[in-house]
Amino acid sequence: MAEIGQLAGVSQVTVSRALSSPGKVSPETLKRIEDAIARTGYVPNAVAGALASRKSNLIAALVPSVTNIVYASVLHAFSEIMWGHGYQIMLSETGLQPDREEKAIAALLSRRPDAILLTGVHHSAQARRMLLNAGIPVVEIWDMSDTPIDCCVGFSHSDAGRAAADFAVQWGYETAATITAGDDRALRRRDAFTSRFETVTRSKVQAMDFDVPATLGLGREAMAKLIELSLPPRSVVFCSSDQFAQGALVEAGVRGLTVPDDVAVIGFGDQEYAASSAPALTSVRIDRQVLGRTAAEALLTRFSEGPGAHLVKDIGFQIIRRQSA
Amino acid sequence: MAEIGQLAGVSQVTVSRALSSPGKVSPETLKRIEDAIARTGYVPNAVAGALASRKSNLIAALVPSVTNIVYASVLHAFSEIMWGHGYQIMLSETGLQPDREEKAIAALLSRRPDAILLTGVHHSAQARRMLLNAGIPVVEIWDMSDTPIDCCVGFSHSDAGRAAADFAVQWGYETAATITAGDDRALRRRDAFTSRFETVTRSKVQAMDFDVPATLGLGREAMAKLIELSLPPRSVVFCSSDQFAQGALVEAGVRGLTVPDDVAVIGFGDQEYAASSAPALTSVRIDRQVLGRTAAEALLTRFSEGPGAHLVKDIGFQIIRRQSA
DNA sequence: TCGCGAGATGTATGCGCATACATAGCTTAA
DNA sequence: TTAAGCTATGTATGCGCATACATCTCGCGA
Numbered sequence: 006m007a008e009i010g011q012l013a014g015v016s017q018v019t020v021s022r023a024l025s026s027p028g029k030v031s032p033e034t035l036k037r038i039e040d041a042i043a044r045t046g047y048v049p050n051a052v053a054g055a056l057a058s059r060k061s062n063l064i065a066a067l068v069p070s071v072t073n074i075v076y077a078s079v080l081h082a083f084s085e086i087m088w089g090h091g092y093q094i095m096l097s098e099t100g101l102q103p104d105r106e107e108k109a110i111a112a113l114l115s116r117r118p119d120a121i122l123l124t125g126v127h128h129s130a131q132a133r134r135m136l137l138n139a140g141i142p143v144v145e146i147w148d149m150s151d152t153p154i155d156c157c158v159g160f161s162h163s164d165a166g167r168a169a170a171d172f173a174v175q176w177g178y179e180t181a182a183t184i185t186a187g188d189d190r191a192l193r194r195r196d197a198f199t200s201r202f203e204t205v206t207r208s209k210v211q212a213m214d215f216d217v218p219a220t221l222g223l224g225r226e227a228m229a230k231l232i233e234l235s236l237p238p239r240s241v242v243f244c245s246s247d248q249f250a251q252g253a254l255v256e257a258g259v260r261g262l263t264v265p266d267d268v269a270v271i272g273f274g275d276q277e278y279a280a281s282s283a284p285a286l287t288s289v290r291i292d293r294q295v296l297g298r299t300a301a302e303a304l305l306t307r308f309s310e311g312p313g314a315h316l317v318k319d320i321g322f323q324i325i326r327r328q329s330a
Numbered sequence: 331m332a333e334i335g336q337l338a339g340v341s342q343v344t345v346s347r348a349l350s351s352p353g354k355v356s357p358e359t360l361k362r363i364e365d366a367i368a369r370t371g372y373v374p375n376a377v378a379g380a381l382a383s384r385k386s387n388l389i390a391a392l393v394p395s396v397t398n399i400v401y402a403s404v405l406h407a408f409s410e411i412m413w414g415h416g417y418q419i420m421l422s423e424t425g426l427q428p429d430r431e432e433k434a435i436a437a438l439l440s441r442r443p444d445a446i447l448l449t450g451v452h453h454s455a456q457a458r459r460m461l462l463n464a465g466i467p468v469v470e471i472w473d474m475s476d477t478p479i480d481c482c483v484g485f486s487h488s489d490a491g492r493a494a495a496d497f498a499v500q501w502g503y504e505t506a507a508t509i510t511a512g513d514d515r516a517l518r519r520r521d522a523f524t525s526r527f528e529t530v531t532r533s534k535v536q537a538m539d540f541d542v543p544a545t546l547g548l549g550r551e552a553m554a555k556l557i558e559l560s561l562p563p564r565s566v567v568f569c570s571s572d573q574f575a576q577g578a579l580v581e582a583g584v585r586g587l588t589v590p591d592d593v594a595v596i597g598f599g600d601q602e603y604a605a606s607s608a609p610a611l612t613s614v615r616i617d618r619q620v621l622g623r624t625a626a627e628a629l630l631t632r633f634s635e636g637p638g639a640h641l642v643k644d645i646g647f648q649i650i651r652r653q654s655a
Numbered sequence: 656t657c658g659c660g661a662g663a664t665g666t667a668t669g670c671g672c673a674t675a676c677a678t679a680g681c682t683t684a685a
Numbered sequence: 686t687t688a689a690g691c692t693a694t695g696t697a698t699g700c701g702c703a704t705a706c707a708t709c710t711c712g713c714g715a
Binding site: 331332342343346347350374376377380382383384385 | 702703
């Protein structure tokens with residue numbers, strides 16, 4: 006920056022000003038500085054800037070996995086907005102091991118981000134401590150909490166599970182099974198579904214659980230087992246993701262079962278292909294665009310309005326009825 | 331850090347040493363320092379560290395889109411390895427507008443990453459200049475180049491397109507169509523496929539192009555149009571992604587066509603569901619795990635061996651024949 | 656006994672910026 | 686005419702660390 010100043014015949018601070026508030030520099034000086042920058046290919050050192058100003062324009066984000074489209078698309082919507090406001094995103098994945106979260110949080114916080122986005126609302130005591138200590142805005146997404154660290158944008162997974170059960174009962178399904186993978190939130194949906202469905206119908210809900218990420222292949226496997234264990238007529242299968250649901254549909258088709266008459270399927274997430282598959286998939290829709298955007302907006306108002314604004318927003322969900330149930 | 335030092339009865343440097351090379355401080359001192367850190371919840375300021383040491387332990391990554399599983403999974407494999415070596419990833423998306431790449435590169439470089447990962451090998455002159463200027467290792471992935479900026483890990487898209495055409499000819503398909511979306515690389519595969527197929531069979535290859543990301547729904551639409559335009563028997567459809575291929579399969583099924591006898595489909599990417607769909611999808615496999623890992627390893631050896639090692643690696647591809655073609 | 660080397664710790668300094676404060680040259684209204 | 690105010694720029698300083706170099710304390714062999 007000092008070098009640019011020399012080239013333009015001004016001091017370092019004038020260059021700094023030219024970059025951060027061009028209005029404060031005379032037009033001629035500004036032009037000379039811009040020329041010098043263009044000539045040298047100078048790129049400001051944001052690290053030094055962040056150290057000096059205690060503002061990094063960085064947002065840290067922690068998601069279970071980027072390869073899960075569901076998390077990726079929320080992240081995408083979130084970063085689009087933050088990027089538009091001059092923020093960059095620093096990403097980390099926690100994967101399946103929750104103990105990685107603590108290390109990841111520490112690593113992210115060491116970069117002194119201006120805010121941090123977390124997936125889920127359950128964090129270790131040490132993690133909460135570090136977050137509080139950091140003194141920056143925090144958004145927790147994908148879930149609701151009675152004790153949010155700061156901002157929180159999501160929906161109730163228990164409500165979603167219960168709503169799916171009510172939906173199934175309402176459309177006359179008398180027995181049910183679940184196919185569930187992974188995280189704590191999927192398990193809460195399953196539990197709420199099962200509990201409600203069993204209470205209302207007095208029938209036992211069969212559970213197929215996996216502790217690896219959901220895939221179409223596993224969905225087929227699970228459905229195959231359920232069919233072999235004899236799935237009574239008027240059965241519905243509640244899946245923790247559309248991937249499983251899609252697999253269940255494929256397996257039912259291959260075995261010559263008619264959907265939804267022989268077996269019905271409810272997915273979760275309402276991914277793009279849900280509407281286009283054959284039969285089209287009934288699914289619980291979470292508006293991921295809205296989720297990401299709302300999280301971004303929560304942070305932005307939190308930035309402008311200070312620590313007073315603890316924004317908590319329930320974005321809800323919606324059961325989209327198509328052909329599969 | 332100075333505060334921690336006070337608590338532990340040592341100076342700031344000793345704390346610094348305790349964190350970066352614990353072997354250089356006596357066990358008792360180390361313990362007192364660790365206690366103080368645990369008590370206060372201190373998180374080192376990596377920004378200051380990076381400024382002082384000119385080493386950020388940050389890797390910048392630029393991908394077209396995180397919501398495209400194909401890019402996301404490579405990124406995932408890449409970050410797993412880099413994370414294991416103490417590096418963090420800073421991500422940016424270029425989206426569909428290539429002019430965003432320049433801005434994104436500048437923004438990323440301003441954080442002074444230790445290396446940068448780019449998708450594709452075509453960059454503007456200004457972008458190349460900034461990258462060269464930054465003086466850090468660069469890996470370009472997903473493609474091969476005669477003039478790589480530094481390291482390059484990928485495969486030839488033209489070869490892949492030609493191989494698909496040869497495969498189609500070999501299995502007796504006499505006419506072909508393509509469904510293509512998006513990037514420059516998909517277009518090159520399409521062109522190579524078309525050119526080779528037309529040369530060998532002397533039949534015209536019909537092209538369905540989209541300039542939005544591929545989805546199952548669009549694949550169905552494209553297939554519907556192709557069928558309505560009358561697809562002769564012994565036809566094969568070469569898709570730029572498995573999403574399209576899956577959609578084509580669904581549409582063919584809905585219309586009562588038999589795959590591959592009435593129409594055959596070749597996908598690209600060999601995503602997880604390709605093997606599990608019904609009929610199972612024939613697809614060009616790119617080992618995304620290997621791609622990500624190889625890129626990471628290229629950077630790591632580049633770090634240890636200096637600017638001499640311009641690593642270029644062709645990871646190739648493989649046509650996986652299943653039921654759809 | 657003395658000196659020497661190794662281990663443990665400390666002092667001084669600067670990384671490249673942003674910020675607070677100071678200054679110089681103008682304009683404007685009383 | 687002059688003080689006040691405004692614009693454009695400059696000087697000094699410190700953000701929180703890592704690094705080079707200095708210092709001190711031992712233990713050990715000559």
